[in-house]
Amino acid sequence: MPILQPIRERLLLGPGPSNAPASVLEAMSRPLLGHLDPEFLALVDRVKDGLRILFATANPMTLPLSATGSAGMEAALVNLLEPGDRIVVGVHGVFGGRMAEVARRAGAEVTTVDAKWGTALDPQAMADAIRRASPRVVAFVHAETSTGVCQPVDAIAQRAREAGALVVLDCVTSLAGRPVELDAWGIDAAYSGTQKCLSCSPGLSPVSFSERALERVKSRTHPVQSWYLDLSLLASYFAGAKRVYHHTAPISAIYGLAAGLDRVLAEGLPARFARHADAGRRLVVGLEPLGFEPLVAEADRLPMLTSVRLPARVRELGEATVRARLLDEFDIEVGGGLGPLAGEIWRIGLMGENARPEVVDRLLEALRKLLA
Ligand SMILES: Cc1ncc(COP(=O)(O)O)c(C=O)c1O
Numbered sequence: 001m002p003i004l005q006p007i008r009e010r011l012l013l014g015p016g017p018s019n020a021p022a023s024v025l026e027a028m029s030r031p032l033l034g035h036l037d038p039e040f041l042a043l044v045d046r047v048k049d050g051l052r053i054l055f056a057t058a059n060p061m062t063l064p065l066s067a068t069g070s071a072g073m074e075a076a077l078v079n080l081l082e083p084g085d086r087i088v089v090g091v092h093g094v095f096g097g098r099m100a101e102v103a104r105r106a107g108a109e110v111t112t113v114d115a116k117w118g119t120a121l122d123p124q125a126m127a128d129a130i131r132r133a134s135p136r137v138v139a140f141v142h143a144e145t146s147t148g149v150c151q152p153v154d155a156i157a158q159r160a161r162e163a164g165a166l167v168v169l170d171c172v173t174s175l176a177g178r179p180v181e182l183d184a185w186g187i188d189a190a191y192s193g194t195q196k197c198l199s200c201s202p203g204l205s206p207v208s209f210s211e212r213a214l215e216r217v218k219s220r221t222h223p224v225q226s227w228y229l230d231l232s233l234l235a236s237y238f239a240g241a242k243r244v245y246h247h248t249a250p251i252s253a254i255y256g257l258a259a260g261l262d263r264v265l266a267e268g269l270p271a272r273f274a275r276h277a278d279a280g281r282r283l284v285v286g287l288e289p290l291g292f293e294p295l296v297a298e299a300d301r302l303p304m305l306t307s308v309r310l311p312a313r314v315r316e317l318g319e320a321t322v323r324a325r326l327l328d329e330f331d332i333e334v335g336g337g338l339g340p341l342a343g344e345i346w347r348i349g350l351m352g353e354n355a356r357p358e359v360v361d362r363l364l365e366a367l368r369k370l371l372a
Contacts, residue, residue: 010327011354013363014335015145015305016173017195017202018351020256024200027259028252035237035249043258044238044249050261051206054175054269055190057182061231062208063238064257065191066250069172072191072205074102075229076168080137080189080213082222083107088129088165090121090140090156093147094338095170099139106225111135117147117341118295118307123155130163136216138165142180143173145196146338148296148307148347150178157185166213172196175206176264177276177304177351188213194253197276197304199352200260203253260352276303279355283348284308286364290371295345304355307337307345313371319343322370330366 012019033040044064052062065072077099081087087108089100092115103110111133115121121140130138138160142151153169160167166188171180177197182190188210195202209217209231217224217231224230228247237246264272280303284294291311294301314322319336323346326332335347350359 008331011332011359011362013349013354013359014333015347015349016193016351018197018199018349018354020199020201020260021263021353023259023263024256027255028201030252030255032251035251036243036245040249040251041243044254047254047258047261048238050258050265051208053265054261055171055180055182055206055208056184057208059182059208059210061214061235061239062206063234064194064254065205065207065229065234066203066247066253067205068202069191069193069205070098071229072172072193072207073099073170074226075205075207075231076189076191076209077102077108077137077139078106078224078226078229079209079217079231080166080168081106081108082220084109085137086111086133086135087137087139088113088126088133088135088160090115090126090151092119092121092149092151093117093141093144095141095144095146095172099141099168099170103137103139108137117339118149119297120149120151120300121156123152123159126156127159130159130165134163135165137168139168139170141170143171143178143302143305145173145305145347147341148302148305149300150174150302153185153187157187161186166216173302173305173351176269176272177355178273178302179269182208182210194257194260196349197352197355198257198260198264199354200256201253203250204257276350276355279303279350279357279360280306282357282360283350283363286360287367290364290367292346295341304349304351306348306350307341308348309345311371317371319346325370326366329370332363332366334363
């Protein structure tokens with residue numbers, strides 16, 4: 001039997017990946033080029049330009065890292081932290097927790113500021129921790145995919161910079177779905193993923209580093225412990241006049257990202273953000289009569305990831321059973337809860353291509369049938 005068998009077309013309404021449009025899938029099937037082919041290097045340069053528009057930054061060191069969002073997170077933290085450095089990490093879900101763990105493994109002294117899952121970080125609590133710890137780095141998550149909370153960035157970033165800290169922001173779920181303004185917010189390192197609101201395949205992590213961040217990397221006394229993620233080595237392939245081999249770039253994934261960026265830029269960011277906001281609202285309104293209640297207060301809610309408490313009918317049937325039936329009978333994937341929210345919530349993604357009224361209506365129709 002061939003290893004590759006036919007693959008079903010699913011509607012991906014979980015926490016990512018989202019569905020890729022035909023243009024992205026077509027781009028990924030184009031002929032391979034060598035990673036040092038001048039044509040391919042020119043394409044990489046255009047991808048970097050596109051990413052700068054999405055991140056709203058002039059940072060020259062903006063590139064598609066050849067690995068998933070978690071590697072973007074590691075790249076940001078291991079380059080900026082040396083053993084013994086202090087970092088304040090805001091934790092209001094799984095991914096803030098992951099940042100703290102990466103920082104610990106990099107040998108940093110970690111202070112966490114925790115917020116109840118389903119709420120945003122308190123800027124005052126972050127400011128107090130920054131004052132007490134006087135950290136080299138402050139890190140937090142813009143769009144917490146484990147809870148569906150959107151974190152206001154400005155106030156925390158400002159306090160961090162006033163205290164002389166570098167600011168790291170996780171934009172994995174927010175990029176291309178709601179405004180990300182690295183330069184206006186004063187962010188020094190940010191990372192994202194291609195499988196969420198960009199609607200490309202998983203496997204790349206767009207990252208961006210400010211000049212301040214690069215100066216910090218230059219003045220390190222210990223080498224970055226990760227060879228693969230060492231920014232100064234990555235720069236030899238991604239930046240500078242002469243490009244040399246560092247690793248073999250994932251050619252097809254970068255073609256896909258190029259097509260995804262073209263689609264985002266053709267739509268225009270304001271229209272894309274409005275489309276995500278509309279779809280998120282339509283979903284919440286449509287779910288309420290079925291007994292699903294939003295976990296997150298309206299002001300803090302992400303449009304591209306809605307977390308909802310489950311109605312009695314879903315609990316009766318078993319939430320995992322209902323999700324399995326959605327997948328088997330309707331080809332629709334939604335996500336379950338993580339950590340303390342496992343079994344308590346569902347996480348429904350309306351990311352990129354899927355942030356559309358007809359997609360919301362297809363899910364609501366399937367749920368009505370299943371819960372009847
Ligand atoms: C907010 C956030 N950060 C980091 C990650 C890690 O990204 P990846 O799974 O692509 O490694 C995710 C993935 O869902 C995420 O949602």
